[in-house]
Amino acid sequence: MKPLILVVEDEAAILTLLRYNLERENFRVIEARDGEEALLLAGERKPDLVLLDWMLPLLSGIEVCRRLRRAPQTRGLPIIMLTARGEEGDRIRGLNAGADDYVTKPFSPSELLARVRAVMRRSRPAADAETLRCGDIIMDIAAHKTRRGERDVHLGPTEFRLLRHFLEHQGRVFSREQLLDAVWGADVYVEPRTVDVHIRRLRKALNEPHEDDPIRTVRSAGYALDAMASQYA
Missing domain, CATH: 1.10.10.10 (Winged helix-like DNA-binding domain superfamily/Winged helix DNA-binding domain)
Structure with missing residues (x-):
């Protein structure tokens, strides 16, 4: 089955761009437009990766990331933060909250797809390996x-x-x-x-x-x- 990506983004144009490029590369996509909907979908649909915008209505991306990391069923879920914040301190905040990677807007779709693949490779469960x-x-x-x-x-x-x-x-x-x-x-x-x-x-x-x-x-x-x-x- 094709990997499922949860895209959490409140800007319609960016959401459309992400969906188009991900589906073209054989990913399935589900969307959330605010932090609360993101948490609900992550728990219900169990995606293979989350693309998570920093600035969201209701709950910030940072808070969504923290909550996903605290919940047992989503603790190991790969997360890539998307944000216009490019300063080192903001990148560190994102990593400290539990993000696996950090992509600054505006971004190249090809670079983002490469990062998605890399994070998914690193995050494949290895616990059953001898x-x-x-x-x-x-x-x-x-x-x-x-x-x-x-x-x-x-x-x-x-x-x-x-x-x-x-x-x-x-x-x-x-x-x-x-x-x-x-x-x-x-x-x-x-x-x-x-x-x-x-x-x-x-x-x-x-x-x-x-x-x-x-x-x-x-x-x-x-x-x-x-x-x-x-x-x-």
Whole structure:
């Protein structure tokens, strides 16, 4: 079945443009024109991805994003924010709210479609896979073993869960709070700075002096895992 995209946009011209380009690329499209309708449709129709405008009637895109991330049934839903706000602080706010990517208006339809495909590739569930891989890092979930290249990587239980979460969502930026919820659990109280300690331990275990660091630190936003992270350090 064709992937279903929920487009949340109150400007008719942009909505028409998005629908035309998405349907031409074999996506199905449903529309919401305000934040409350977006939450309703996301829960009822379970789309494969949400294109979410920042400025919306009734509820802002940022608030819609936060609520989708808090709800168990939509917590893993891929979200791309669309906005005329291009400043770094606004991008960080969008990422901190849980967005997977951020596209500034005006945008190229071909670039937007490329980002949609990239986010959907990264967000495909990998939890049922027995082996997870990023670059030369390989995690065998069944055997509870991790290797990098030709060597074994010895991880504590928390570092193992942290790396597994990153491997299952490669390229996505997670704030400390999101990592706490995903790795430690929403019912466990842990200081957000504890995440930094375990990130340092994970880096120490993963990286030999001659190896690139696959964990990317995004200033004021959080952390991500990708094979080319060292290029962005």
